[in-house]
Amino acid sequence: MKKFYLFILILILFILQYSVLGVFLRSARIPNLFVALVASLAIIFGFKKSVSWTILAGFLMDIGAPWLLGSGMLILVLILWLVDRLKIVTELRSKRYLFIALFALIVFVSSFAFDLFLKFELGAERYIFQGISNLPGPAVSPDYFFKLIYSAILGMGIYHFLRKARIRFHSLPAVRRTG
Amino acid sequence: MKFFSRENIKFLSAVILLIVIIFLSSRGADNPVKGTVLWLTSPFLKTFRIFSGAVHGFFQFLGSIGELKGENEKLVKKNQELLAEIVKFKDTEKENELLRKELGLVPKNKYNLEASFVIGQDALGAGSSIFIDKGKNKGIQEGMAVIVSNGILVGKVSEVFPDTARVVLITDRDSIVNGEVLESGAKGIIKGTYGLGIMMDMISQTEVLKEGDAAITSGLGGEMPRGLLIGKIGQIGQSEDKLFQQATIFSLADLSSLRVVFVVKKF
Numbered sequence: 001m002k003k004f005y006l007f008i009l010i011l012i013l014f015i016l017q018y019s020v021l022g023v024f025l026r027s028a029r030i031p032n033l034f035v036a037l038v039a040s041l042a043i044i045f046g047f048k049k050s051v052s053w054t055i056l057a058g059f060l061m062d063i064g065a066p067w068l069l070g071s072g073m074l075i076l077v078l079i080l081w082l083v084d085r086l087k088i089v090t091e092l093r094s095k096r097y098l099f100i101a102l103f104a105l106i107v108f109v110s111s112f113a114f115d116l117f118l119k120f121e122l123g124a125e126r127y128i129f130q131g132i133s134n135l136p137g138p139a140v141s142p143d144y145f146f147k148l149i150y151s152a153i154l155g156m157g158i159y160h161f162l163r164k165a166r167i168r169f170h171s172l173p174a175v176r177r178t179g
Numbered sequence: 180m181k182f183f184s185r186e187n188i189k190f191l192s193a194v195i196l197l198i199v200i201i202f203l204s205s206r207g208a209d210n211p212v213k214g215t216v217l218w219l220t221s222p223f224l225k226t227f228r229i230f231s232g233a234v235h236g237f238f239q240f241l242g243s244i245g246e247l248k249g250e251n252e253k254l255v256k257k258n259q260e261l262l263a264e265i266v267k268f269k270d271t272e273k274e275n276e277l278l279r280k281e282l283g284l285v286p287k288n289k290y291n292l293e294a295s296f297v298i299g300q301d302a303l304g305a306g307s308s309i310f311i312d313k314g315k316n317k318g319i320q321e322g323m324a325v326i327v328s329n330g331i332l333v334g335k336v337s338e339v340f341p342d343t344a345r346v347v348l349i350t351d352r353d354s355i356v357n358g359e360v361l362e363s364g365a366k367g368i369i370k371g372t373y374g375l376g377i378m379m380d381m382i383s384q385t386e387v388l389k390e391g392d393a394a395i396t397s398g399l400g401g402e403m404p405r406g407l408l409i410g411k412i413g414q415i416g417q418s419e420d421k422l423f424q425q426a427t428i429f430s431l432a433d434l435s436s437l438r439v440v441f442v443v444k445k446f
Contacts, residue, residue: 011223018310019224022300023231026435030302047186051193058197062209063216064310065303066338066345069209070200072303077197081190129205 036155042083107155214340307351404446
C-alpha cells in the first residue's frame with residue numbers, strides 16, 4: 001500500500017473524528033476511529049511497520065483533544081503492541097466469520113481499554129503536573145455501549161479498506177510472523 | 180519470545196520518546212504545535228462540518244415532512260402568544276427607558292460579539308468541548324463567554340490558538356459559572372455534570388426556588404456579563420451535606436447541534 005494513501009486515510013479519520021461524526025451522532029456516542037485504525041494496522045502490518053503510523057495518528061488525536069500532547073499517542077502505541085501480541089487472530093483469516101467476530105471484539109475491547117488507560121494516565125499526569133483535566137473514563141451507559149459498538153463496526157470498515165488497499169498496491173508486504 | 184527482541188526494543192523506545200513528549204508538553208510546549216496543526220487543518224474541518232451539517236439538515240427535513248402540519252399549527256399558536264408578550268415587553272421597555280432617564284443611568288451597551296463557526300468537537304473525552312474558527316488573531320481570550328444568537332450561554336473559551344479556540348461547554352464537569360435565579364435573586368454556582376447536564380449548586384437554604392425559574396449569569400467575578408440566560412430550573416434537591424440547595428438546569432440551547440456561536444469580547 002502506498003504510504004501516501006495511508007497518510008490520507010489518517011487525515012480523513014481525523015476530520016471524521018473531530019468534525020463530521022459530531023454532526024450525526026451524539027458526542028458521547030462518537031466512536032474512537034484511531035483505536036480502530038491501530039487495531040487494523042496491528043493485525044495487517046504488525047507492530048514494527050505500524051508504530052510510526054500509530055504515532056502519527058496519535059499525534060492528530062492529541063491535537064484535537066484537551067489533554068497533553070503525547071498522552072493519546074502513548075496509549076495508542078500500547079494498544080498497538082497489545083493487539084500485535086494476539087497472533088492467533090491473524091491465523092484465523094481464512095475462517096472469515098470467526099475472524100470478523102474476533103476483530104470486532106478486539107476493537108470493542110481496545111476502545112474500552114483506551115478510555116481506561118487514558119483515565120489512569122491522566123490521573124498520573126494530574127499527580128505530577130498541575131492543571132491537567134480529568135476524564136470520567138469508561139461509563140456504564142447506553143451511550144458508551146453504542147460508542148464501543150460503533151467503534152467495532154467502523155473498525156471493520158477501516159480494516160477492510162486497509163486490507164484491500166494493501167492487496168492492490170503491494171508496496172508494504174504483510175508482516176512475517178515468527179513464533 | 181526474547182524480551183530484548185527488536186520489536187520490544189522499538190516498543191520501549193517509542194514509550195520513552197512519548198513520555199519525554201508528555202513532559203515537554205506539560206511546560207506548555209504543545210500549544211504552538213497544536214495551534215499550527217489546527218491552523219493547517221481548520222479549513223478542512225470547517226468545510227466538512229458545514230457540508231455534513233447541510234446533509235444532516237436535509238435528511239432531518241425529509242424525516243420531518245409528516246410532522247410539519249402539526250408543528251405548523253403549534254407555531255401559529257405560539258406566535259400569537261409571543262405577539263402578546265412583545266406588546267407587554269414594549270411597554271416595559273418604555274418604562275425602563277423612563278426610569279433610566281430619571282436615575283441618570285446610561286443605556287445598557289450591547290455586547291461586542293465575534294461570530295464564529297463551530298468546526299469540530301471533542302470526540303474522545305466526555306464530548307463537552309467544541310472548536311471554533313476564531314482565535315487570538317480576532318481578539319479572543321481565555322475565559323470569554325460564548326453564547327448563541329438569542330443570548331443563551333453555551334460555554335466559555337478555555338484554550339486559544341492563533342486562528343482557532345476551544346470552548347468548554349457549560350455541561351463540562353470542569354465548567355463553573357456564577358449564576359443567579361432571575362425570579363428570586365438566589366445566587367449559586369452553575370456547573371456541568373460529566374457532559375450530561377447542568378446543575379446549580381451552593382444555593383442558600385433560605386432561598387425559595389421554583390421549577391421553571393430562569394437561571395442567568397450573575398456577573399460575579401467580572402469574568403462574564405450579568406444576565407446571560409443559562410436555562411430553566413428543573414428538579415430541586417438538597418446537597419449531600421444538606422447545607423445547600425441544588426437544582427438541575429435545562430439548557431435552552433441544543434448543545435449537541437451548535438453551528439454558529441458568538442464570543443462576548445466586551446461587555
